Amino acid sequence: SARPRAPDAILESLSGPRRWGPTRWSRLAEGVFRGDKGSRKEDAGSAGLRREASSGAARAAKVEPGWRSPRNQSLGCGRSVAGRGGGRAKRGSRGASCESRGTSRRRPRSPGWCVGEAAPGSRMKRGGRDSDRNSSEEGTAEKSKKLRTTNEHSQTCDWGNLLQDIILQVFKYLPLLDRAHASQVCRSWNQVFHMPDLWRCFEFELNQPATSYLKATHPELIKQIIKRHSNHLQYVSFKVDSSKESAEAACDILSQLVNCSLKTLGLISTARPSFMDLPKSHFISALTVVFVNSKSLSSLKIDDTPVDDPSLKVLVANNSDTLKLLKMSSCPHVSPAGILCVADQCHGLRELALNYHLLSDELLLALSSEKHVRLEHLRIDVVSENPGQTHFHTIQKSSWDAFIRHSPKVNLVMYFFLYEEEFDPFFRYEIPATHLYFGRSVSKDVLGRVGMTCPRLVELVVCANGLRPLDEELIRIAERCKNLSAIGLGECEVSCSAFVEFVKMCGGRLSQLSIMEEVLIPDQKYSLEQIHWEVSKHLGRVWFPDMMPTW
Known part of the structure; x- marks a missing residue:
């Protein structure tokens, strides 16, 4: 008959690394991260592994008494792992069997040893094997427990439970389209998508497909912004192409911003200034809505627009304490008196851009008054469309001297688009x-x-x-x-x-x-x-x- 497997060989075959190979571990990990039934199948497999280990130990307890473990042959021990009592009950038959063959493999017993009893060192070795077997079973059970815990954690972990402040910081780095896609993940992320902090700044791009290759802001998105986030807007800019329809669309949006208090507003013409094609009253009406409802406007860029003196007075009446930047080059309806009103009332103005025909000695002296802060940037565009038809006045040297004494670090930027015969009033004395x-x-x-x-x-x-x-x-x-x-x-x-x-x-x-x-x-x-x-x-x-x- 075939010799039964040794207990050590059985435990060795049931050890972790051999049963839980790389393929099986990879499948288990995949099931854990997916949160599907694969992880539960592995739990059932680990339970079956423990049952197999127990049955292997039981088979080892029934080993025939004539079998010697390779490690115990030197000691002449025929005991099984079932216990000391079972070994003593069968020592006689074992001794008779050896004597009948006329051979004996037993060595002389040391004093203090009982007949058929293994040496203390041998007991310790077998005890170590027993403890190894128990440790292996306990380790397998511990692994199974950890896997079940990991699986339960993966099933209970919900991305929607992340703190909304964390999601908000991530959303700030995403483009609008990516934020919109992410908002469809769960209800919590959708709530973050509509938080006011994500709608402080927006740029409306208004282009006509027939005349521009630039991508325009979708009309439905514009409606949703006005409906849900108009009161959250603070930094707004409009980019329009050369078509009159785009400029009209920008004015329509401005007219609906009645519940917001803007801090910055920019009207930018990417090509020919299309705002000049609009009726003056229509543009002024839309712009006045923003001036009246915005009590903390600090930056205003309205180059190439039909803004006029009365609208500037509305601006000053509502935002004189907060206005710091004003760019209004190529605004033909504004007079030197209109820009002088702004300089007299807006003492916090630090950056100013205008055409040369608005520059005057009175304006430079107003910007140099003690009440006014030091100007940091002054841009002057000197433009002539038709040679010989534009008269350019001269600014007194004393006005420039007073201005530079008040603002010694100012950047004075001058753009000249003149013909050669029109330079006579310029560079006749020192200018800053x-x-x-x-x-x-x-x-x-x-x-x-x-x-x-x-x-x-x-x-x-x-x-x-x-x-x-x-x-x-x-x-x-x-x-x-x-x-x-x-x-x-x-x-x-x-x-x-x-x-x-x-x-x-x-x-x-x-x-x-x-x-x-x-x-x-x-x-x-x-x-x-x-x-x-x-x-x-x-x-x-x-x-x-x-x-x-x-x-």
Whole structure:
């Protein structure tokens, strides 16, 4: 007959690593994270494993007395794991069997040992095997218990139970469309989607598919915002294309913002200023709704709009204490008196952008009063549509002096879109300009006056000059404008020697140096290849002239 399996072999076959292989563990983990019935099947399997271990131990208790464990052969012990009593009951038959064969494998017994009793060390070894078996069973049960606990936790864990403050912080980093998709996960997330903190800022993009390739805000979304979140809006901007319909849609939305108190409002024309195509009364009516209901408006950008003096008075009456930024370039219906009213009443105004025809000595003095805060940014657009038809007045030097004494760190930015014969009123005396941009051709004489009258100049951009080299003018600007750090030259001409001298005088403070390759004229001293290395040496960094694309 076949020899029965040893108890140690049985327990070894039931040990964890062999029964719970990688495949089985992976299936169990998959069931736990899914929260499906797979994890419960594994629990049933672990229970069956314990039953199999118990039955194996029972079979080990019925081992025939003639069988010797490999570990107990040296001790001549025929005891089974059933207990000491069973071993003593069968010692006689065991001894008779050995004597009948005329052989004996037993070694001399040490004093104090009983006949057929295993040595104390052997008992400890078998006891260790028993404890190993019990430990294995307990470990398997512990693993099964942990798996059941993990499964129960995965089934009870609900993403909807996360704190709404945490979900809110995550939603703030998501685009609107992604937030809308996430809001469909559960009711709690949908509540977070409609929290006021997520609707403080919104940009309405209003475009006509027939005239613009830009994506517009969906009309249904606009309705929902006005219905549910209009009182939450604080920072609003409108981007409209060149169509009149888009400008009308923006005014319709403004007219419905009666329950909100805006802090910033921007009306931006991405192409041709379409707000100017609207009836003036329609636009003013919509804008006045915002001015009246917003008591803490701090930033207003209304460039290229038909705003007028009465609407500015409404703005001042409701937001004089909070207005800090006002950009209203190219607003033909506003008079110097209207902008002067704003400067007189809004003492917290720090940034202002307007056209030159609104600039006056009275305005500069009002911005320089003791009640007014120090201005940080003043932009002036000097624009002429038709040559010879626009008269440009002159600002007194004393007004500029008072202004710069009151706001010594102000950035005075001036954009010039004039024809050459219209520059006569400008740069006749020292002005505190820091940034100058010439969008059209400017004469050699005007650039020479810039070097003499703009000592605070930081940035200079010249789009075109003509065919006369600007060598002397550049050297003069480098000598007088000690703060110059950026320069750009377009359709101009400068000799390579004069340009190298200009860079040498300015040194490393030139953080921006944008010069087209066609501007530089080679001479006897420097070629185009040599000027690259020479300019790089004086700048302290690698420099190349800009090149026109070849397409």
